[in-house]
Amino acid sequence: MEKIYYTTIGLEIHAEMNTKRKMFCDCINDPFHSAPNQNICPVCMAHPGTLPVPNKQAIENVIRVGLAIAKNGANDGLGNIANFSEFDRKNYFYPDIPKGYQISQYKNPIVTGGHLAGVDITRIHLEEDTATSKHSADKTLIDYNRAGVPLMELVTEPCIHTAEDAAKFGRGLQLLLQYLGVSEANMEKGEMRVELNLSISPDPKVFGTKVEVKNINSFSAVERAAKFEIGRMKMLYEAGREAEIVQETRGWDEVKQQTFSQRSKENSADYRYFPEPDIPKFYLHEMFELDALKNNLPELPQQKRDRYKNDFSIKDEDIESFVYDRDLALWFESVCAILNDHAKIKTASNYITSDYLGIKKSNLEAKLPSVQNFAELIELLSTNQINSRTAKDILLVIVTNDQSPKAYAETNDLLQKNDPEALKKVAQQIIDANPNIIEAYKAGKESVLMSLVGQIMKQTNGSANPQMVLEILKELLR
Ligand code: ADP
Ligand code: ZN
Ligand code: MG
Numbered sequence: 001m002e003k004i005y006y007t008t009i010g011l012e013i014h015a016e017m018n019t020k021r022k023m024f025c026d027c028i029n030d031p032f033h034s035a036p037n038q039n040i041c042p043v044c045m046a047h048p049g050t051l052p053v054p055n056k057q058a059i060e061n062v063i064r065v066g067l068a069i070a071k072n073g074a075n076d077g078l079g080n081i082a083n084f085s086e087f088d089r090k091n092y093f094y095p096d097i098p099k100g101y102q103i104s105q106y107k108n109p110i111v112t113g114g115h116l117a118g119v120d121i122t123r124i125h126l127e128e129d130t131a132t133s134k135h136s137a138d139k140t141l142i143d144y145n146r147a148g149v150p151l152m153e154l155v156t157e158p159c160i161h162t163a164e165d166a167a168k169f170g171r172g173l174q175l176l177l178q179y180l181g182v183s184e185a186n187m188e189k190g191e192m193r194v195e196l197n198l199s200i201s202p203d204p205k206v207f208g209t210k211v212e213v214k215n216i217n218s219f220s221a222v223e224r225a226a227k228f229e230i231g232r233m234k235m236l237y238e239a240g241r242e243a244e245i246v247q248e249t250r251g252w253d254e255v256k257q258q259t260f261s262q263r264s265k266e267n268s269a270d271y272r273y274f275p276e277p278d279i280p281k282f283y284l285h286e287m288f289e290l291d292a293l294k295n296n297l298p299e300l301p302q303q304k305r306d307r308y309k310n311d312f313s314i315k316d317e318d319i320e321s322f323v324y325d326r327d328l329a330l331w332f333e334s335v336c337a338i339l340n341d342h343a344k345i346k347t348a349s350n351y352i353t354s355d356y357l358g359i360k361k362s363n364l365e366a367k368l369p370s371v372q373n374f375a376e377l378i379e380l381l382s383t384n385q386i387n388s389r390t391a392k393d394i395l396l397v398i399v400t401n402d403q404s405p406k407a408y409a410e411t412n413d414l415l416q417k418n419d420p421e422a423l424k425k426v427a428q429q430i431i432d433a434n435p436n437i438i439e440a441y442k443a444g445k446e447s448v449l450m451s452l453v454g455q456i457m458k459q460t461n462g463s464a465n466p467q468m469v470l471e472i473l474k475e476l477l478r
Contacts, residue, residue, distance in 0.1 A: 005200040005237065007230055008207055009166045010122075010158035012195040013173060015183040016129060017058045017150035023128045024052030024103065024148055031129070031146035032189070044128075044148035046098035051278050054087070058150035059110065060288060061182035062126050065152065066111030067294045068180060069121055078290045080113040086281035087126075091272045095142055096131040103128050104153075106273040110284065117172040119165075120157040127151050152183070158197065158207070163226035167219045170194050174219075175301050175324065187218050194222050200233045208233070208245065213259055215251045225252040229259055304329070313342060314349040321353040328352070331368055338375040341382075348378045355395055366399040373398055377405040380415075389462050390414050416465045420472065423456070423464060427472050430455050441477065449473055 019029050025043035033039055043050045063081055070080045088106040109125035131147040133140050154173065160166050174192055177183040185192040194216050201208035213225050229250070236244050250259040275281075284290070299307070301323050308319045322329040332352060336345050360366045368374070377398070381391040386409055394405045394414070409415050417423060430452050431438060440448045449470065456469050 006204045008158045008199050009160040010197040011156045013154045014193045015152045016191045017061045019057045022148040023150040031149050033145045036143035040144045062110045069114035069116045084283045085110045087276040087279045088273045119169050122155040124154045163223045167223040170219050198229050212249045312345050318349045318353040334371040344382045369398040369402040414463050418465050
């Protein structure tokens with residue numbers, strides 16, 4: 001019998017905060033500045049005698065994330081925002097950290113507790129980002145533009161059990177940060193970085209030895225790296241070599257699609273954390289109007305999901321498309337306001353999330369038409385003035401050449417010809433031209449009639465109502 005292994009995953013996620021200035025100095029926060037070492041000053045370059053001054057905006061950003069995840073879960077209120085908080089020095093030597101320590105937070109983070117998408121949050125704290133290093137064969141170049149940029153770190157409880165859920169949580173957090181406007185949170189650019197902590201165990205009551213996986217540049221890589229690591233550990237267990245699973249930091253190699261050992265994991269004692277003596281501890285409930293910050297949070301992803309479900313009753317899958325694309329969602333809401341009818345709104349949602357987004361994948365020129373023109377298209381379709389084939393054709397036109405679908409349909413003779421007399425004439429012509437088919441039909445093969453419907457549709461440029469055509473044919477052949 002195959003043995004079962006229980007997977008445990010906890011995440012540590014860093015996100016660069018969207019602020020004007022760096023965390024402890026007045027330098028511009030622009031880690032992607034094209035020329036290296038432009039946004040630097042004696043403070044972020046660690047010259048002797050300089051003093052750090054915390055950036056209040058960065059602290060406020062982290063508080064707003066804390067309030068947002070408190071609001072979504074059971075932890076309602078301001079309870080997860082610390083009464084007081086402080087910075088600590090995390091000591092280690094590396095050229096990308098000019099002081100020889102990083103100012104971070106250890107014992108008293110800004111946020112403790114909260115929930116997001118079914119995952120328990122341990123803490124959220126603030127620290128400073130490191131410089132970026134560019135390694136080449138014979139040298140390493142260091143760009144300090146990023147050194148001292150405010151960096152939020154969120155740590156989850158070890159309560160995630162699949163690779164898919166780990167990636168899903170990452171996506172959910174990214175979306176939340178973007179809704180709050182606190183971070184661009186682009187994984188590819190390194191504005192958001194996900195570190196996996198992962199262990200497996202044959203006993204659900206005992207954690208296995210955990211490894212940490214770094215250098216992951218996308219959510220799909222989060223999933224792939226976790227799957228790889230679970231597989232590697234299983235393989236070691238199965239071979240009786242579980243002793244080789246050691247607490248270590250591993251890197252993710254995107255080319256080889258595998259993890260590799262980087263270094264054995266230091267534990268917190270190695271960092272010799274101690275309170276940053278140059279920054280007094282700070283009292284968050286006094287420094288900030290927490291109630292006001294909470295009341296002024298924008299609509300969050302989950303609230304939007306709930307609202308779309310209530311107001312528009314569209315498919316969950318469609319709702320996700322809108323939740324992940326805020327411009328599209330705003331546009332769609334204006335369309336809904338015009339249509340003002342559940343059935344029409346459902347049709348509109350369908351045409352946007354499947355047809356329009358489908359067109360966009362292959363045609364980079366495609367743009368959303370005006371709200372009015374799109375609503376008009378849905379009206380024509382919903383009132384049977386055009387059929388769905390024509391609607392899709394017109395959509396294809398208006399996404400590159402925005403115009404009134406009604407006028408377009410009139411000019412191109414696409415409005416459904418639901419005039420029975422006119423249709424009868426066309427039907428009779430087709431009947432006369434197809435004696436063999438008529439014979440088959442009269443011999444009892446009813447399905448052959450559909451080929452005549454097809455011919456009539458073609459003859460009328462697709463503008464006939466197919467149901468009506470079928471009825472007319474039957475009537476003429478009776
Ligand atoms: P460390 O001191 O090694 O940094 P922490 O206790 O701070 O460890 O936890 C770091 C992350 O690892 C957290 O996200 C936590 O949920 C996760 N974690 C802790 N133990 C395990 C485990 N046995 N398996 C998987 N993840 C774990
Ligand atoms: Zn500076
Ligand atoms: Mg830790």
